[in-house]
Amino acid sequence: MRIVFVIGTSTGGVGTHVKALARDLGAAGHEIGVIGPAATDEHFGFSLLPGVRFAVLELGTGIGPADAALIRRQRGLLRSFDAQIVHAHGFRAGLITQLTLRTLRSRPRFVLSLHNRASGQGLRGKVETRVETMLARGADLVLGASTDLVERAQELGARDARFVPAAAPEVTPVSAEAAAATRAQLASTYGFDEGAVIVLAVGRVAPQKNYPMLVRGLGRLGDTTGSTNPTRTADAARTGQDASRTKQDAGDPALVVLIAGAADETVLREVRAQYAELSAASAIPPLHFLGARSDVAELAAAADIYVLTSVWEARALVLQEALISGKAIVATATGGSTELVGDAGVLVPDDDDRAFAAAVAELAGDPARCAELGARARARGAELPGEREVAEELAGIYTELVSAQVG
Incomplete structure:
Protein backbone atom coordinates (compact mmCIF):
# COMPACT_ATOMS: atom_id res chain seq x y z
CA MET A 1 0.00 0.00 0.00
CA ARG A 2 0.96 3.63 -0.46
CA ILE A 3 0.64 5.31 2.93
CA VAL A 4 1.31 8.93 3.86
CA PHE A 5 1.58 10.13 7.45
CA VAL A 6 0.99 13.80 8.27
CA ILE A 7 2.41 15.15 11.51
CA GLY A 8 2.73 18.59 13.06
CA THR A 9 5.37 19.96 15.40
CA SER A 10 6.47 17.25 17.82
CA THR A 11 9.37 16.42 20.11
CA GLY A 12 7.75 13.65 22.12
CA GLY A 13 5.32 10.76 21.98
CA VAL A 14 3.48 11.55 18.74
CA GLY A 15 6.69 11.83 16.73
CA THR A 16 8.08 8.68 18.34
CA HIS A 17 4.91 6.80 17.42
CA VAL A 18 4.84 7.98 13.80
CA LYS A 19 8.53 7.21 13.33
CA ALA A 20 7.97 3.64 14.52
CA LEU A 21 5.01 3.22 12.17
CA ALA A 22 6.94 4.59 9.18
CA ARG A 23 9.93 2.37 9.97
CA ASP A 24 8.00 -0.86 10.55
CA LEU A 25 5.47 -0.45 7.73
CA GLY A 26 8.28 0.48 5.34
CA ALA A 27 10.20 -2.61 6.41
CA ALA A 28 7.07 -4.67 5.70
CA GLY A 29 7.13 -3.54 2.05
CA HIS A 30 4.67 -0.66 2.02
CA GLU A 31 5.48 2.64 0.27
CA ILE A 32 5.71 5.25 3.01
CA GLY A 33 5.65 9.04 2.88
CA VAL A 34 5.80 11.47 5.80
CA ILE A 35 4.72 15.11 5.60
CA GLY A 36 5.55 17.54 8.38
CA PRO A 37 7.70 20.42 9.64
CA ALA A 38 11.44 20.40 8.98
CA ALA A 39 12.14 20.65 12.72
CA THR A 40 10.13 17.49 13.35
CA ASP A 41 12.17 15.64 10.74
CA GLU A 42 15.38 17.00 12.24
CA HIS A 43 14.35 15.69 15.66
CA PHE A 44 13.15 12.24 14.59
CA GLY A 45 15.02 11.58 11.35
CA PHE A 46 12.12 10.47 9.14
CA SER A 47 14.11 11.29 6.01
CA LEU A 48 16.87 8.93 7.17
CA LEU A 49 14.59 5.90 7.40
CA PRO A 50 15.16 3.38 4.57
CA GLY A 51 12.50 3.65 1.88
CA VAL A 52 10.68 6.57 3.52
CA ARG A 53 10.08 9.79 1.57
CA PHE A 54 9.81 12.94 3.66
CA ALA A 55 8.36 16.26 2.46
CA VAL A 56 8.34 19.53 4.39
CA LEU A 57 5.04 21.15 5.32
CA GLU A 58 5.42 23.84 8.00
CA LEU A 59 2.11 23.31 9.72
CA GLY A 60 2.66 25.61 12.70
CA THR A 61 0.12 25.78 15.52
CA GLY A 62 -2.39 28.54 14.74
CA ILE A 63 -5.23 28.84 12.24
CA GLY A 64 -4.93 31.75 9.80
CA PRO A 65 -4.74 33.02 6.21
CA ALA A 66 -1.44 31.18 5.63
CA ASP A 67 -3.35 27.90 5.77
CA ALA A 68 -4.45 28.40 2.16
CA ALA A 69 -0.82 28.09 1.04
CA LEU A 70 -0.38 24.98 3.21
CA ILE A 71 -3.40 23.38 1.58
CA ARG A 72 -2.10 24.10 -1.92
CA ARG A 73 1.31 22.64 -1.08
CA GLN A 74 -0.13 19.57 0.59
CA ARG A 75 -2.42 18.95 -2.39
CA GLY A 76 0.61 18.81 -4.67
CA LEU A 77 2.48 16.53 -2.26
CA LEU A 78 -0.40 14.07 -1.95
CA ARG A 79 -0.73 13.91 -5.72
CA SER A 80 2.98 13.17 -6.06
CA PHE A 81 2.79 10.45 -3.41
CA ASP A 82 -0.36 8.98 -5.03
CA ALA A 83 -1.40 7.81 -1.56
CA GLN A 84 -4.09 5.22 -0.91
CA ILE A 85 -4.14 6.06 2.82
CA VAL A 86 -3.47 9.45 4.39
CA HIS A 87 -3.08 9.17 8.14
CA ALA A 88 -2.93 12.49 10.03
CA HIS A 89 -1.83 12.67 13.66
CA GLY A 90 -3.30 15.38 15.86
CA PHE A 91 -5.78 18.24 15.43
CA ARG A 92 -3.57 20.59 13.43
CA ALA A 93 -2.34 17.96 10.97
CA GLY A 94 -5.87 16.60 10.76
CA LEU A 95 -7.45 19.97 10.01
CA ILE A 96 -5.10 20.89 7.16
CA THR A 97 -5.29 17.37 5.74
CA GLN A 98 -9.09 17.30 5.76
CA LEU A 99 -9.29 20.70 4.07
CA THR A 100 -6.75 19.55 1.48
CA LEU A 101 -8.61 16.32 0.74
CA ARG A 102 -11.76 18.31 0.03
CA THR A 103 -9.96 19.88 -2.93
CA LEU A 104 -9.05 16.51 -4.52
CA ARG A 105 -11.31 14.98 -7.16
CA SER A 106 -10.18 11.46 -6.29
CA ARG A 107 -9.14 11.27 -2.69
CA PRO A 108 -7.42 8.58 -0.60
CA ARG A 109 -8.90 7.17 2.57
CA PHE A 110 -8.49 9.57 5.48
CA VAL A 111 -7.48 8.27 8.90
CA LEU A 112 -7.16 10.61 11.88
CA SER A 113 -5.32 9.71 15.08
CA LEU A 114 -6.13 11.68 18.23
CA HIS A 115 -3.33 11.80 20.80
CA ASN A 116 -4.58 14.69 22.95
CA ARG A 117 -7.87 16.16 24.06
CA ALA A 118 -8.96 19.70 23.31
CA SER A 119 -8.60 21.80 26.45
CA GLY A 120 -9.54 25.35 25.46
CA GLN A 121 -11.98 27.44 27.46
CA GLY A 122 -14.49 30.10 26.46
CA LEU A 123 -14.38 31.18 22.81
CA ARG A 124 -11.30 29.06 22.14
CA GLY A 125 -13.10 26.03 23.54
CA LYS A 126 -16.07 26.61 21.21
CA VAL A 127 -13.75 26.87 18.19
CA GLU A 128 -11.91 23.70 19.21
CA THR A 129 -15.20 21.82 19.58
CA ARG A 130 -16.26 22.88 16.07
CA VAL A 131 -12.91 21.69 14.68
CA GLU A 132 -13.18 18.43 16.64
CA THR A 133 -16.66 17.83 15.24
CA MET A 134 -15.63 18.56 11.68
CA LEU A 135 -12.67 16.18 11.94
CA ALA A 136 -14.62 13.41 13.64
CA ARG A 137 -17.34 13.48 10.98
CA GLY A 138 -15.01 14.02 8.04
CA ALA A 139 -12.53 11.19 8.64
CA ASP A 140 -13.16 7.72 7.27
CA LEU A 141 -11.76 6.42 10.54
CA VAL A 142 -10.83 8.08 13.84
CA LEU A 143 -8.28 6.33 16.03
CA GLY A 144 -7.90 7.26 19.69
CA ALA A 145 -4.77 6.63 21.74
CA SER A 146 -7.05 6.17 24.77
CA THR A 147 -10.64 5.02 25.11
CA ASP A 148 -11.87 8.43 26.31
CA LEU A 149 -10.67 9.92 23.01
CA VAL A 150 -12.59 7.22 21.13
CA GLU A 151 -15.72 7.96 23.15
CA ARG A 152 -15.33 11.69 22.48
CA ALA A 153 -15.08 11.07 18.72
CA GLN A 154 -18.19 8.91 18.84
CA GLU A 155 -20.09 11.61 20.74
CA LEU A 156 -19.15 14.12 18.03
CA GLY A 157 -20.50 11.90 15.26
CA ALA A 158 -17.55 9.87 13.96
CA ARG A 159 -18.75 7.19 11.58
CA ASP A 160 -16.04 4.79 12.79
CA ALA A 161 -13.87 5.29 15.89
CA ARG A 162 -11.51 2.73 17.38
CA PHE A 163 -8.80 2.42 20.01
CA VAL A 164 -5.28 1.84 18.75
CA PRO A 165 -2.46 2.39 21.27
CA ALA A 166 0.75 4.26 20.72
CA ALA A 167 3.29 1.68 21.82
CA ALA A 168 6.42 2.49 23.79
CA PRO A 169 9.77 1.84 22.12
CA GLU A 170 11.60 -1.27 23.24
CA VAL A 171 13.22 -0.63 26.61
CA THR A 172 16.83 -1.77 26.78
CA PRO A 173 17.50 -3.53 30.10
CA VAL A 174 19.91 -1.67 32.38
CA SER A 175 22.26 -3.71 34.53
CA LEU A 384 1.76 -4.16 26.51
CA PRO A 385 1.81 -4.33 22.71
CA GLY A 386 5.09 -3.45 21.02
CA GLU A 387 5.65 -1.05 18.14
CA ARG A 388 5.70 -3.82 15.52
CA GLU A 389 2.42 -5.26 16.81
CA VAL A 390 0.73 -1.86 16.55
CA ALA A 391 2.11 -1.39 13.02
CA GLU A 392 0.75 -4.79 11.99
CA GLU A 393 -2.66 -3.92 13.47
CA LEU A 394 -2.72 -0.67 11.51
CA ALA A 395 -1.70 -2.44 8.29
CA GLY A 396 -4.76 -4.66 8.69
CA ILE A 397 -6.99 -1.62 9.25
CA TYR A 398 -5.57 0.15 6.19
CA THR A 399 -6.17 -2.95 4.06
CA GLU A 400 -9.76 -3.05 5.30
CA LEU A 401 -10.32 0.59 4.36
CA VAL A 402 -8.75 0.30 0.90
CA SER A 403 -10.68 -2.89 0.16
CA ALA A 404 -13.94 -1.22 1.19
CA GLN A 405 -13.19 1.74 -1.09
CA VAL A 406 -12.45 -0.53 -4.03
CA GLY A 407 -15.58 -2.55 -3.35
Whole structure:
Protein backbone atom coordinates (compact mmCIF):
# COMPACT_ATOMS: atom_id res chain seq x y z
CA MET A 1 0.00 0.00 0.00
CA ARG A 2 0.96 3.63 -0.46
CA ILE A 3 0.64 5.31 2.93
CA VAL A 4 1.31 8.93 3.86
CA PHE A 5 1.58 10.13 7.45
CA VAL A 6 0.99 13.80 8.27
CA ILE A 7 2.41 15.15 11.51
CA GLY A 8 2.73 18.59 13.06
CA THR A 9 5.37 19.96 15.40
CA SER A 10 6.47 17.25 17.82
CA THR A 11 9.37 16.42 20.11
CA GLY A 12 7.75 13.65 22.12
CA GLY A 13 5.32 10.76 21.98
CA VAL A 14 3.48 11.55 18.74
CA GLY A 15 6.69 11.83 16.73
CA THR A 16 8.08 8.68 18.34
CA HIS A 17 4.91 6.80 17.42
CA VAL A 18 4.84 7.98 13.80
CA LYS A 19 8.53 7.21 13.33
CA ALA A 20 7.97 3.64 14.52
CA LEU A 21 5.01 3.22 12.17
CA ALA A 22 6.94 4.59 9.18
CA ARG A 23 9.93 2.37 9.97
CA ASP A 24 8.00 -0.86 10.55
CA LEU A 25 5.47 -0.45 7.73
CA GLY A 26 8.28 0.48 5.34
CA ALA A 27 10.20 -2.61 6.41
CA ALA A 28 7.07 -4.67 5.70
CA GLY A 29 7.13 -3.54 2.05
CA HIS A 30 4.67 -0.66 2.02
CA GLU A 31 5.48 2.64 0.27
CA ILE A 32 5.71 5.25 3.01
CA GLY A 33 5.65 9.04 2.88
CA VAL A 34 5.80 11.47 5.80
CA ILE A 35 4.72 15.11 5.60
CA GLY A 36 5.55 17.54 8.38
CA PRO A 37 7.70 20.42 9.64
CA ALA A 38 11.44 20.40 8.98
CA ALA A 39 12.14 20.65 12.72
CA THR A 40 10.13 17.49 13.35
CA ASP A 41 12.17 15.64 10.74
CA GLU A 42 15.38 17.00 12.24
CA HIS A 43 14.35 15.69 15.66
CA PHE A 44 13.15 12.24 14.59
CA GLY A 45 15.02 11.58 11.35
CA PHE A 46 12.12 10.47 9.14
CA SER A 47 14.11 11.29 6.01
CA LEU A 48 16.87 8.93 7.17
CA LEU A 49 14.59 5.90 7.40
CA PRO A 50 15.16 3.38 4.57
CA GLY A 51 12.50 3.65 1.88
CA VAL A 52 10.68 6.57 3.52
CA ARG A 53 10.08 9.79 1.57
CA PHE A 54 9.81 12.94 3.66
CA ALA A 55 8.36 16.26 2.46
CA VAL A 56 8.34 19.53 4.39
CA LEU A 57 5.04 21.15 5.32
CA GLU A 58 5.42 23.84 8.00
CA LEU A 59 2.11 23.31 9.72
CA GLY A 60 2.66 25.61 12.70
CA THR A 61 0.12 25.78 15.52
CA GLY A 62 -2.39 28.54 14.74
CA ILE A 63 -5.23 28.84 12.24
CA GLY A 64 -4.93 31.75 9.80
CA PRO A 65 -4.74 33.02 6.21
CA ALA A 66 -1.44 31.18 5.63
CA ASP A 67 -3.35 27.90 5.77
CA ALA A 68 -4.45 28.40 2.16
CA ALA A 69 -0.82 28.09 1.04
CA LEU A 70 -0.38 24.98 3.21
CA ILE A 71 -3.40 23.38 1.58
CA ARG A 72 -2.10 24.10 -1.92
CA ARG A 73 1.31 22.64 -1.08
CA GLN A 74 -0.13 19.57 0.59
CA ARG A 75 -2.42 18.95 -2.39
CA GLY A 76 0.61 18.81 -4.67
CA LEU A 77 2.48 16.53 -2.26
CA LEU A 78 -0.40 14.07 -1.95
CA ARG A 79 -0.73 13.91 -5.72
CA SER A 80 2.98 13.17 -6.06
CA PHE A 81 2.79 10.45 -3.41
CA ASP A 82 -0.36 8.98 -5.03
CA ALA A 83 -1.40 7.81 -1.56
CA GLN A 84 -4.09 5.22 -0.91
CA ILE A 85 -4.14 6.06 2.82
CA VAL A 86 -3.47 9.45 4.39
CA HIS A 87 -3.08 9.17 8.14
CA ALA A 88 -2.93 12.49 10.03
CA HIS A 89 -1.83 12.67 13.66
CA GLY A 90 -3.30 15.38 15.86
CA PHE A 91 -5.78 18.24 15.43
CA ARG A 92 -3.57 20.59 13.43
CA ALA A 93 -2.34 17.96 10.97
CA GLY A 94 -5.87 16.60 10.76
CA LEU A 95 -7.45 19.97 10.01
CA ILE A 96 -5.10 20.89 7.16
CA THR A 97 -5.29 17.37 5.74
CA GLN A 98 -9.09 17.30 5.76
CA LEU A 99 -9.29 20.70 4.07
CA THR A 100 -6.75 19.55 1.48
CA LEU A 101 -8.61 16.32 0.74
CA ARG A 102 -11.76 18.31 0.03
CA THR A 103 -9.96 19.88 -2.93
CA LEU A 104 -9.05 16.51 -4.52
CA ARG A 105 -11.31 14.98 -7.16
CA SER A 106 -10.18 11.46 -6.29
CA ARG A 107 -9.14 11.27 -2.69
CA PRO A 108 -7.42 8.58 -0.60
CA ARG A 109 -8.90 7.17 2.57
CA PHE A 110 -8.49 9.57 5.48
CA VAL A 111 -7.48 8.27 8.90
CA LEU A 112 -7.16 10.61 11.88
CA SER A 113 -5.32 9.71 15.08
CA LEU A 114 -6.13 11.68 18.23
CA HIS A 115 -3.33 11.80 20.80
CA ASN A 116 -4.58 14.69 22.95
CA ARG A 117 -7.87 16.16 24.06
CA ALA A 118 -8.96 19.70 23.31
CA SER A 119 -8.60 21.80 26.45
CA GLY A 120 -9.54 25.35 25.46
CA GLN A 121 -11.98 27.44 27.46
CA GLY A 122 -14.49 30.10 26.46
CA LEU A 123 -14.38 31.18 22.81
CA ARG A 124 -11.30 29.06 22.14
CA GLY A 125 -13.10 26.03 23.54
CA LYS A 126 -16.07 26.61 21.21
CA VAL A 127 -13.75 26.87 18.19
CA GLU A 128 -11.91 23.70 19.21
CA THR A 129 -15.20 21.82 19.58
CA ARG A 130 -16.26 22.88 16.07
CA VAL A 131 -12.91 21.69 14.68
CA GLU A 132 -13.18 18.43 16.64
CA THR A 133 -16.66 17.83 15.24
CA MET A 134 -15.63 18.56 11.68
CA LEU A 135 -12.67 16.18 11.94
CA ALA A 136 -14.62 13.41 13.64
CA ARG A 137 -17.34 13.48 10.98
CA GLY A 138 -15.01 14.02 8.04
CA ALA A 139 -12.53 11.19 8.64
CA ASP A 140 -13.16 7.72 7.27
CA LEU A 141 -11.76 6.42 10.54
CA VAL A 142 -10.83 8.08 13.84
CA LEU A 143 -8.28 6.33 16.03
CA GLY A 144 -7.90 7.26 19.69
CA ALA A 145 -4.77 6.63 21.74
CA SER A 146 -7.05 6.17 24.77
CA THR A 147 -10.64 5.02 25.11
CA ASP A 148 -11.87 8.43 26.31
CA LEU A 149 -10.67 9.92 23.01
CA VAL A 150 -12.59 7.22 21.13
CA GLU A 151 -15.72 7.96 23.15
CA ARG A 152 -15.33 11.69 22.48
CA ALA A 153 -15.08 11.07 18.72
CA GLN A 154 -18.19 8.91 18.84
CA GLU A 155 -20.09 11.61 20.74
CA LEU A 156 -19.15 14.12 18.03
CA GLY A 157 -20.50 11.90 15.26
CA ALA A 158 -17.55 9.87 13.96
CA ARG A 159 -18.75 7.19 11.58
CA ASP A 160 -16.04 4.79 12.79
CA ALA A 161 -13.87 5.29 15.89
CA ARG A 162 -11.51 2.73 17.38
CA PHE A 163 -8.80 2.42 20.01
CA VAL A 164 -5.28 1.84 18.75
CA PRO A 165 -2.46 2.39 21.27
CA ALA A 166 0.75 4.26 20.72
CA ALA A 167 3.29 1.68 21.82
CA ALA A 168 6.42 2.49 23.79
CA PRO A 169 9.77 1.84 22.12
CA GLU A 170 11.60 -1.27 23.24
CA VAL A 171 13.22 -0.63 26.61
CA THR A 172 16.83 -1.77 26.78
CA PRO A 173 17.50 -3.53 30.10
CA VAL A 174 19.91 -1.67 32.38
CA SER A 175 22.26 -3.71 34.53
CA ALA A 176 22.42 -3.28 38.29
CA GLU A 177 25.97 -2.02 37.89
CA ALA A 178 24.92 0.64 35.36
CA ALA A 179 22.00 1.72 37.56
CA ALA A 180 24.31 2.03 40.56
CA ALA A 181 26.78 4.07 38.50
CA THR A 182 23.99 6.43 37.38
CA ARG A 183 22.80 6.81 40.96
CA ALA A 184 26.35 7.61 42.12
CA GLN A 185 26.80 10.15 39.32
CA LEU A 186 23.51 11.87 40.13
CA ALA A 187 24.31 11.96 43.84
CA SER A 188 27.70 13.49 43.14
CA THR A 189 26.37 16.05 40.65
CA TYR A 190 23.39 17.23 42.69
CA GLY A 191 24.77 16.77 46.19
CA PHE A 192 22.57 14.13 47.76
CA ASP A 193 23.34 10.87 49.55
CA GLU A 194 23.47 7.73 47.39
CA GLY A 195 21.10 6.08 49.84
CA ALA A 196 18.39 8.66 49.21
CA VAL A 197 15.00 7.64 47.86
CA ILE A 198 15.01 8.97 44.28
CA VAL A 199 11.66 10.13 42.91
CA LEU A 200 11.81 10.58 39.13
CA ALA A 201 9.49 12.43 36.75
CA VAL A 202 10.17 12.37 33.01
CA GLY A 203 8.47 14.84 30.73
CA ARG A 204 8.71 18.32 29.32
CA VAL A 205 8.32 21.14 31.84
CA ALA A 206 5.05 22.39 30.36
CA PRO A 207 1.53 23.13 31.63
CA GLN A 208 0.13 19.68 30.77
CA LYS A 209 2.60 17.95 33.10
CA ASN A 210 1.35 19.98 36.10
CA TYR A 211 4.63 20.20 37.98
CA PRO A 212 3.12 22.88 40.26
CA MET A 213 1.05 20.06 41.78
CA LEU A 214 4.23 18.06 42.30
CA VAL A 215 5.83 21.01 44.10
CA ARG A 216 2.76 21.50 46.30
CA GLY A 217 2.97 17.81 47.13
CA LEU A 218 6.58 18.24 48.20
CA GLY A 219 5.44 21.00 50.51
CA ARG A 220 3.05 18.57 52.18
CA LEU A 221 5.54 15.74 52.62
CA GLY A 222 6.73 17.00 56.00
CA ASP A 223 3.13 16.80 57.21
CA THR A 224 2.44 13.31 55.91
CA THR A 225 5.49 11.35 57.00
CA GLY A 226 8.46 11.43 59.25
CA SER A 227 10.45 9.16 56.96
CA THR A 228 11.69 11.88 54.62
CA ASN A 229 14.48 14.27 55.38
CA PRO A 230 13.80 17.48 53.41
CA THR A 231 17.00 19.35 54.29
CA ARG A 232 17.93 22.14 51.87
CA THR A 233 20.46 24.93 51.64
CA ALA A 234 19.40 28.44 52.59
CA ASP A 235 21.18 29.86 49.56
CA ALA A 236 19.17 27.67 47.20
CA ALA A 237 15.93 28.73 48.86
CA ARG A 238 16.79 32.43 48.56
CA THR A 239 17.89 32.25 44.90
CA GLY A 240 15.25 29.81 43.64
CA GLN A 241 17.91 27.47 42.23
CA ASP A 242 17.81 23.67 42.62
CA ALA A 243 18.20 22.73 46.26
CA SER A 244 20.94 20.38 47.50
CA ARG A 245 20.80 18.19 50.56
CA THR A 246 23.24 19.32 53.25
CA LYS A 247 22.83 16.56 55.80
CA GLN A 248 20.98 13.35 56.53
CA ASP A 249 19.64 12.39 59.94
CA ALA A 250 20.78 9.01 61.20
CA GLY A 251 18.30 6.31 60.20
CA ASP A 252 16.10 8.83 58.40
CA PRO A 253 16.14 8.15 54.63
CA ALA A 254 16.48 11.26 52.49
CA LEU A 255 14.18 11.90 49.54
CA VAL A 256 15.19 13.75 46.39
CA VAL A 257 13.05 14.58 43.34
CA LEU A 258 14.46 14.71 39.81
CA ILE A 259 12.64 16.01 36.72
CA ALA A 260 14.13 15.02 33.35
CA GLY A 261 12.93 16.76 30.23
CA ALA A 262 13.22 19.83 28.06
CA ALA A 263 11.49 22.93 29.36
CA ASP A 264 9.20 25.73 28.39
CA GLU A 265 11.37 28.43 29.97
CA THR A 266 8.41 30.47 31.21
CA VAL A 267 6.88 27.45 32.95
CA LEU A 268 10.28 26.45 34.37
CA ARG A 269 10.76 29.89 35.91
CA GLU A 270 7.30 29.74 37.46
CA VAL A 271 7.88 26.29 38.96
CA ARG A 272 11.30 27.30 40.31
CA ALA A 273 9.77 30.40 41.94
CA GLN A 274 6.97 28.32 43.45
CA TYR A 275 9.50 25.86 44.87
CA ALA A 276 11.68 28.67 46.25
CA GLU A 277 8.69 30.24 48.01
CA LEU A 278 7.67 26.97 49.65
CA SER A 279 11.20 25.99 50.63
CA ALA A 280 11.78 29.43 52.19
CA ALA A 281 8.84 28.83 54.52
CA SER A 282 9.61 25.23 55.55
CA ALA A 283 12.00 22.38 54.86
CA ILE A 284 10.91 20.31 51.87
CA PRO A 285 12.70 17.66 49.78
CA PRO A 286 15.23 18.95 47.23
CA LEU A 287 14.12 19.25 43.62
CA HIS A 288 16.48 19.20 40.62
CA PHE A 289 15.69 19.87 36.96
CA LEU A 290 17.95 17.72 34.79
CA GLY A 291 16.95 19.14 31.40
CA ALA A 292 16.63 17.00 28.27
CA ARG A 293 18.40 13.67 28.75
CA SER A 294 19.39 10.82 26.44
CA ASP A 295 19.83 8.34 29.33
CA VAL A 296 16.22 8.06 30.51
CA ALA A 297 16.46 4.26 30.79
CA GLU A 298 19.45 4.60 33.13
CA LEU A 299 17.67 7.30 35.15
CA ALA A 300 14.62 5.07 35.56
CA ALA A 301 16.78 2.15 36.62
CA ALA A 302 18.49 4.31 39.24
CA ALA A 303 15.22 5.72 40.61
CA ASP A 304 13.06 4.19 43.34
CA ILE A 305 9.71 5.81 42.52
CA TYR A 306 8.38 7.07 39.18
CA VAL A 307 5.78 9.86 39.23
CA LEU A 308 3.51 11.39 36.59
CA THR A 309 1.44 14.42 37.62
CA SER A 310 -0.13 15.34 34.25
CA VAL A 311 -3.54 16.96 34.07
CA TRP A 312 -4.23 14.50 31.24
CA GLU A 313 -2.45 11.86 29.20
CA ALA A 314 -3.70 9.58 26.45
CA ARG A 315 -1.18 6.76 26.76
CA ALA A 316 2.08 8.26 27.96
CA LEU A 317 5.12 6.53 26.49
CA VAL A 318 7.15 7.39 29.59
CA LEU A 319 4.53 5.66 31.75
CA GLN A 320 4.72 2.57 29.56
CA GLU A 321 8.51 2.64 29.87
CA ALA A 322 8.20 2.86 33.67
CA LEU A 323 5.93 -0.20 33.65
CA ILE A 324 8.30 -2.16 31.44
CA SER A 325 11.23 -1.15 33.68
CA GLY A 326 9.40 -2.37 36.79
CA LYS A 327 9.15 0.93 38.67
CA ALA A 328 6.88 1.73 41.61
CA ILE A 329 4.52 4.29 40.05
CA VAL A 330 2.46 7.17 41.39
CA ALA A 331 0.34 8.78 38.65
CA THR A 332 -2.72 10.95 38.26
CA ALA A 333 -5.85 9.01 37.30
CA THR A 334 -6.58 10.91 34.10
CA GLY A 335 -7.20 10.02 30.45
CA GLY A 336 -5.69 6.68 29.51
CA SER A 337 -3.38 6.45 32.53
CA THR A 338 -6.00 4.65 34.62
CA GLU A 339 -6.52 1.85 32.10
CA LEU A 340 -2.81 1.69 31.35
CA VAL A 341 -1.59 1.34 34.94
CA GLY A 342 -4.49 -0.52 36.53
CA ASP A 343 -3.41 -1.99 39.88
CA ALA A 344 0.27 -1.88 38.90
CA GLY A 345 0.76 1.50 40.56
CA VAL A 346 -0.82 4.07 42.85
CA LEU A 347 -3.33 6.33 41.09
CA VAL A 348 -4.30 9.66 42.66
CA PRO A 349 -6.95 12.22 41.64
CA ASP A 350 -5.97 14.95 39.20
CA ASP A 351 -4.31 17.97 40.87
CA ASP A 352 -4.67 16.42 44.35
CA ASP A 353 -1.34 17.32 45.96
CA ARG A 354 -2.43 15.90 49.33
CA ALA A 355 -3.11 12.44 47.87
CA PHE A 356 0.08 12.65 45.82
CA ALA A 357 2.17 13.48 48.89
CA ALA A 358 0.58 10.66 50.89
CA ALA A 359 1.30 8.13 48.13
CA VAL A 360 4.93 9.18 47.74
CA ALA A 361 5.43 9.22 51.51
CA GLU A 362 4.01 5.72 51.85
CA LEU A 363 6.30 4.30 49.19
CA ALA A 364 9.35 6.21 50.40
CA GLY A 365 8.99 4.60 53.83
CA ASP A 366 8.04 1.11 52.64
CA PRO A 367 10.63 -0.60 50.39
CA ALA A 368 8.60 -3.82 50.42
CA ARG A 369 5.59 -2.01 48.98
CA CYS A 370 7.83 -0.41 46.35
CA ALA A 371 9.14 -3.84 45.38
CA GLU A 372 5.62 -5.27 45.18
CA LEU A 373 4.42 -2.47 42.90
CA GLY A 374 7.59 -2.79 40.83
CA ALA A 375 6.87 -6.46 40.23
CA ARG A 376 3.28 -5.69 39.26
CA ALA A 377 4.47 -2.97 36.91
CA ARG A 378 6.94 -5.30 35.20
CA ALA A 379 4.22 -7.94 34.71
CA ARG A 380 1.86 -5.30 33.31
CA GLY A 381 4.60 -3.92 31.07
CA ALA A 382 5.23 -7.39 29.62
CA GLU A 383 1.60 -7.46 28.41
CA LEU A 384 1.76 -4.16 26.51
CA PRO A 385 1.81 -4.33 22.71
CA GLY A 386 5.09 -3.45 21.02
CA GLU A 387 5.65 -1.05 18.14
CA ARG A 388 5.70 -3.82 15.52
CA GLU A 389 2.42 -5.26 16.81
CA VAL A 390 0.73 -1.86 16.55
CA ALA A 391 2.11 -1.39 13.02
CA GLU A 392 0.75 -4.79 11.99
CA GLU A 393 -2.66 -3.92 13.47
CA LEU A 394 -2.72 -0.67 11.51
CA ALA A 395 -1.70 -2.44 8.29
CA GLY A 396 -4.76 -4.66 8.69
CA ILE A 397 -6.99 -1.62 9.25
CA TYR A 398 -5.57 0.15 6.19
CA THR A 399 -6.17 -2.95 4.06
CA GLU A 400 -9.76 -3.05 5.30
CA LEU A 401 -10.32 0.59 4.36
CA VAL A 402 -8.75 0.30 0.90
CA SER A 403 -10.68 -2.89 0.16
CA ALA A 404 -13.94 -1.22 1.19
CA GLN A 405 -13.19 1.74 -1.09
CA VAL A 406 -12.45 -0.53 -4.03
CA GLY A 407 -15.58 -2.55 -3.35
